[in-house]
Amino acid sequence: MTAFRLGTMLASLLLPASQLVAQEVVARAVLAAPRSSVRVGQLTERVAGLWGGVVVDFHMGPVGLTASGARGRLTPAAQQPVLERAAGEMTATGRYDVTPWLGMEAGYAARAFRSAAGRERWDIVGVGVNVAHRLGTDGSRAYARVSYLPLVKVSGEERPRFAVGTEVGIALVTNRSPITFAFSYRVERFRFEQGAARSDQFEALTLSMGARVLRFNGR
Amino acid sequence: MRVLASVTVLALATASARAQTGRPALVAGMERYLLADYQGALPLLGRGLDPAAGPVDSLWLSAVERLTDVLLVLRQDTLAAAWLRWAIRLAPGLAVDEEVMPPIVVRAAAAARAFVDSTPRDRFVARVEFRWPAATRGGTFGTVRLAEADVPITARVGADQFLRGGEIRRLTPGSYGVVVSAPGYLPTRLTVEVLPDVTTEVAVNLLPETAGLLYVAARPWGTVWVDSQLVGYTPVAGHRVAPGSHAIRFVREGGGGTTDTAVVVADRQQVHLSWTTRTDTTGEPALDRALALLDVGDLERGVRALDPVLRGDGTSLPVPARVRATARLADARWALGDRDSALAYLHDLVRLDPFYLPPTDLFNPDLWTAYAKVRRGSPVIAIRAPADTVLTPVREAWPVEIAVGQPGEVRLVLRLTTPRPHDSVLTSLFVEALATARIILAGHDGRALEPGSYGLEGEVVLSGETASDLLQLVIEQLPVDTTPRPPPLPLPSFRPETSKGLPSLRAIANGVGLGLLAVGLAAAVNDRDLTGRSIPLAAALTGGAVAAASIGFSGPAVPIPANVDYNHALRAAWQERDRAISAANALRLNQAPLRLRAVREP
Numbered sequence: 001m002t003a004f005r006l007g008t009m010l011a012s013l014l015l016p017a018s019q020l021v022a023q024e025v026v027a028r029a030v031l032a033a034p035r036s037s038v039r040v041g042q043l044t045e046r047v048a049g050l051w052g053g054v055v056v057d058f059h060m061g062p063v064g065l066t067a068s069g070a071r072g073r074l075t076p077a078a079q080q081p082v083l084e085r086a087a088g089e090m091t092a093t094g095r096y097d098v099t100p101w102l103g104m105e106a107g108y109a110a111r112a113f114r115s116a117a118g119r120e121r122w123d124i125v126g127v128g129v130n131v132a133h134r135l136g137t138d139g140s141r142a143y144a145r146v147s148y149l150p151l152v153k154v155s156g157e158e159r160p161r162f163a164v165g166t167e168v169g170i171a172l173v174t175n176r177s178p179i180t181f182a183f184s185y186r187v188e189r190f191r192f193e194q195g196a197a198r199s200d201q202f203e204a205l206t207l208s209m210g211a212r213v214l215r216f217n218g219r
Numbered sequence: 220m221r222v223l224a225s226v227t228v229l230a231l232a233t234a235s236a237r238a239q240t241g242r243p244a245l246v247a248g249m250e251r252y253l254l255a256d257y258q259g260a261l262p263l264l265g266r267g268l269d270p271a272a273g274p275v276d277s278l279w280l281s282a283v284e285r286l287t288d289v290l291l292v293l294r295q296d297t298l299a300a301a302w303l304r305w306a307i308r309l310a311p312g313l314a315v316d317e318e319v320m321p322p323i324v325v326r327a328a329a330a331a332r333a334f335v336d337s338t339p340r341d342r343f344v345a346r347v348e349f350r351w352p353a354a355t356r357g358g359t360f361g362t363v364r365l366a367e368a369d370v371p372i373t374a375r376v377g378a379d380q381f382l383r384g385g386e387i388r389r390l391t392p393g394s395y396g397v398v399v400s401a402p403g404y405l406p407t408r409l410t411v412e413v414l415p416d417v418t419t420e421v422a423v424n425l426l427p428e429t430a431g432l433l434y435v436a437a438r439p440w441g442t443v444w445v446d447s448q449l450v451g452y453t454p455v456a457g458h459r460v461a462p463g464s465h466a467i468r469f470v471r472e473g474g475g476g477t478t479d480t481a482v483v484v485a486d487r488q489q490v491h492l493s494w495t496t497r498t499d500t501t502g503e504p505a506l507d508r509a510l511a512l513l514d515v516g517d518l519e520r521g522v523r524a525l526d527p528v529l530r531g532d533g534t535s536l537p538v539p540a541r542v543r544a545t546a547r548l549a550d551a552r553w554a555l556g557d558r559d560s561a562l563a564y565l566h567d568l569v570r571l572d573p574f575y576l577p578p579t580d581l582f583n584p585d586l587w588t589a590y591a592k593v594r595r596g597s598p599v600i601a602i603r604a605p606a607d608t609v610l611t612p613v614r615e616a617w618p619v620e621i622a623v624g625q626p627g628e629v630r631l632v633l634r635l636t637t638p639r640p641h642d643s644v645l646t647s648l649f650v651e652a653l654a655t656a657r658i659i660l661a662g663h664d665g666r667a668l669e670p671g672s673y674g675l676e677g678e679v680v681l682s683g684e685t686a687s688d689l690l691q692l693v694i695e696q697l698p699v700d701t702t703p704r705p706p707p708l709p710l711p712s713f714r715p716e717t718s719k720g721l722p723s724l725r726a727i728a729n730g731v732g733l734g735l736l737a738v739g740l741a742a743a744v745n746d747r748d749l750t751g752r753s754i755p756l757a758a759a760l761t762g763g764a765v766a767a768a769s770i771g772f773s774g775p776a777v778p779i780p781a782n783v784d785y786n787h788a789l790r791a792a793w794q795e796r797d798r799a800i801s802a803a804n805a806l807r808l809n810q811a812p813l814r815l816r817a818v819r820e821p
Binding site for chain 2: 033035037038039044046133135136137140142144146164165166168169170172177183184185187188189199200201203205
């Protein structure tokens with residue numbers, strides 16, 4: 001309750017100041033090449049594939065909200081006795097830009113895999129920092145994000161002991177059109193208890209393209 | 220020697236003063252007055268005022284003022300009042316010059332006029348004449364003489380003096396009530412002034428006790444003669460006539476023709492004559508019945524019927540009906556001799572509707588004079604405007620009618636009350652009675668008034684008091700077609716104003732560094748044992764992309780002058796078009812018709 005109250009107070013402090021600032025909505029189609037690596041004991045399995053989805057960004061002054069959804073299929077590398085699986089992910093992230101180049105963020109991601117052997121669901125809550133470097137044109141930037149994932153729940157498994165993630169990439173915006181591009185690479189690493197003898201890594205190389213709509217002073 | 224000469228001159232002057240009469244005495248008295256020789260001026264002015272010696276002109280009127288001043292200075296207030304009353308009866312239009320005479324004289328004249336107004340004289344029955352002595356006696360008494368008549372008459376003068384026809388009595392100067400009576404005749408009462416050394420002769424022609432009463436109503440008003448004797452303006456109420464046949468002449472005002480008729484009056488009969496060609500109707504049955512009585516000359520019954528209606532629930536009657544009825548009631552009261560009541564109704568008339576001007580065919584000159592005087596003394600104001608008007612601001616003016624009782628400077632303030640109160644328009648003009656102010660509905664900056672609720676307050680500032688009236692109205696701006704503003708120029712219509720030049724070595728180093736940082740960060744999190752690679756291929760790709768983008772964007776911007784000029788011209792043309800449309804729209808909006816509705820007149 002205390003955290004909720006604190007959050008409400010902070011939000012109420014931020015919202016009035018942002019009512020008159022510019023607003024931006026970006027919608028992009030996503031094409032990603034995810035790759036999941038799992039080692040259990042001495043056995044390592046790697047699956048990779050393609051998935052597609054949508055990501056929507058909303059920015060109002062220093063505050064940003066991002067939601068995304070993607071699904072696809074992951075297939076094992078050659079000669080690996082691993083089942084092909086369907087995979088999907090949904091994320092929701094909130095961000096507050098302390099300065100134009102530094103932002104704090106927190107997010108939630110739900111990722112699921114389904115194969116003939118069953119289902120596995122990951123619920124991930126993370127907090128992190130985002131550092132951006134402007135690339136010449138308005139809105140174009142290179143960025144790096146480092147996240148600590150303190151709450152990770154894996155269905156049918158124990159919670160990981162330690163989990164971190166990082167993402168690096170570029171976002172390009174053209175001055176003369178509303179088209180935007182993004183290219184990024186994301187890595188999440190999960191380490192479980194020694195007794196579980198399990199280690200996981202999830203990566204995704206993502207290319208996205210979309211359009212943005214800007215709104216200044218109510219116009 | 221010098222003393223002897225002075226005494227001789229003074230003696231001669233005194234002798235000369237005693238010898239003067241008529242106009243020379245008046246002129247000499249005025250000169251003495253100007254020299255502040257009040258004792259010397261007093262007898263000269265008294266002798267010179269003999270109306271038989273000259274016309275009642277401005278010199279005569281000035282002499283009355285001076286004589287009054289002299290008597291007041293000499294503390295002979297009663298005598299001053301007697302002279303003033305006598306003069307006002309002789310010249311009803313006498314008005315003291317307030318700029319020249321001291322206030323005490325003005326006040327004395329007002330008191331004398333009030334006394335004369337309250338003691339009218341029936342000139343058909345009694346006639347009073349004043350005879351100045353041929354030679355000055357310098358006495359302090361006056362004389363009253365009752366002229367002989369065909370019947371044995373007696374008169375009581377004051378409280379205890381009784382005279383028979385042909386007798387005289389010496390009295391101290393002042394005003395005296397006189398009652399003349401004879402057996403079988405109606406007594407008559409009158410008030411006369413007794414002046415020093417002057418003989419006041421009272422002649423009466425008493426009417427028999429069986430005299431009838433004549434009432435005459437007319438619209439348009441006219442003048443009435445009975446047996447070639449002027450009675451006065453219509454309406455005539457209760458004029459006593461002896462039983463028998465009488466010739467009546469009625470002359471309509473403004474050369475409207477003369478009507479002669481004869482009436483035979485029986486003993487104590489009331490005769491009603493009416494030359495009414497225009498009747499009043501108000502739509503209120505009670506009022507219309509009373510007005511019909513007035514139209515036929517039955518003034519007393521008409522007044523008795525009308526008075527309670529206006530005094531009772533009259534406030535519930537429509538204002539136009541009340542106004543018309545009040546005017547008729549004032550007219551009837553005036554004819555009946557109830558001057559105070561008539562003046563009170565005239566006051567009501569002005570307050571009820573300052574815009575109302577009595578019809579010229581209704582009020583006779585006497586009543587009209589009284590009405591004008593009442594109106595000019597009433598501190599009232601009323602404003603009115605069309606109930607629903609559409610006009611173009613700035614070009615057309617909004618007519619606001621103003622009516623005041625007492626003339627004065629009228630200020631009109633149009634005050635915005637909603638949405639935020641502030642004064643908008645101020646107009647000031649002098650209004651004598653009725654005026655029309657034409658208000659331009661625009662502010663000082665030439666912009667049309669903004670829509671909203673307004674209060675129009677008219678205020679007339681008079682000496683010591685203020686009267687005001689308020690009119691509430693709503694101003695709406697009627698819709699007007701405006702040209703839509705041009706849409707913003709689409710981005711693709713602009714040409715790129717710069718091109719990227721070759722990046723510097725430092726920029727290349729920065730880009731490579733950023734790419735390596737990206738790769739390093741990804742590699743730091745990567746589990747080489749798990750993925751089988753120290754640096755995942757995707758991390759290398761991304762790092763390369765970061766480095767390439769950073770280097771690619773870091774090149775210096777090289778302006779393209781042709782494109783800059785093109786874009787500038789494009790923007791300038793758009794802005795010019797936008798400004799022209801904005802200006803045209805502003806002009807149209809400023810000239811958009813305004814609708815003004817008077818929503819409430821408190």
